[in-house]
Amino acid sequence: MIAFASCGTEKSLYSWYDSQDATYIYTKKGTDELLTKAMAQYEKVINKQKGVRKTVPPGVNAEYGYLLVKAGKKEEGLALLKAEIKAYPESETFISRIIKQLEK
């Protein structure tokens, strides 16, 4: 491990669990069952961060919020989209555009 460490290996910044694959499969097949599975993964990513930053990764609050709004949970979803901007101010231009569209 010493040799590895000297080459600059480090712990991952975020915990992703299976959110990436679950989301991918859902976007391909689009069933309610797969949406439920993907959402469970998002919950895990948001609530159980063991990475170096101990912070939700970029885009995850926004994606989950977006899916929640589409699933009819508007208030909860919009709150998550706003949480994205709070955690990552550089996302404001894009996310506030999305919020505007969803609020229509």
Added chain:
Amino acid sequence: MRKYIILGIVALIMSSCAETITRGTQYPKMYEEKPLSIVVMPPINQTNSVEAKDYFYTTLYAPLCEKGYYVFSPMMTMEMFQSESAYDSEMFIEGNLAQFRNILGADAALFTIIKSWKRNNVGGVLTAGVEYILRSTKTGETLYQREGLIKVDTSVRSGGGGLLGALVDLAATAVSTAATDKVVAGRKCTLFVLSDMPEGRYSPKFDQDQKLPAGKKFIKATVK
């Protein structure tokens, strides 16, 4: 997450440690501009495999986040690209990127060109040849560019969430094993090739990695 660490180790052994060129010398513009936010452009597919573009698009996001960048959700930008008829990056790769700065607030855009994409069904090996180009939305200049010809053994599934995660995920993956295999393989390829990219603002090594070794501009390797 364990797979990222293992891949990082493999990548470092195979590429970085043997090289003497530093990241600072290889990618000076990354350190000048210090991009924070990156939009992932839909891949440019030069292969006959129609599926490659779609598979590959989703593999770019997590590895770039792990590098310390803010990456716009591909799921959300994809919808925007499609509704704006911008799903073909060919028209942007040489063009003005100011609109991505204005509409998204992106500092840089990551283009990928898929040059080969072959799956050997017998051995479960996927060979992906991909060029990665990160361009500034401010100056239009190329900040980072690297190409890899990577063989990935898709029979080794490392399971992002550990054993429990893998068990929970079994049902989901059984639905579409072949599809997720390719996504996992694509992500490994991306992690491997981008391993020498300078760290972004959210990495503890941000702006302190100029002296770390950079890899070769073109890299050929096998990743498990």
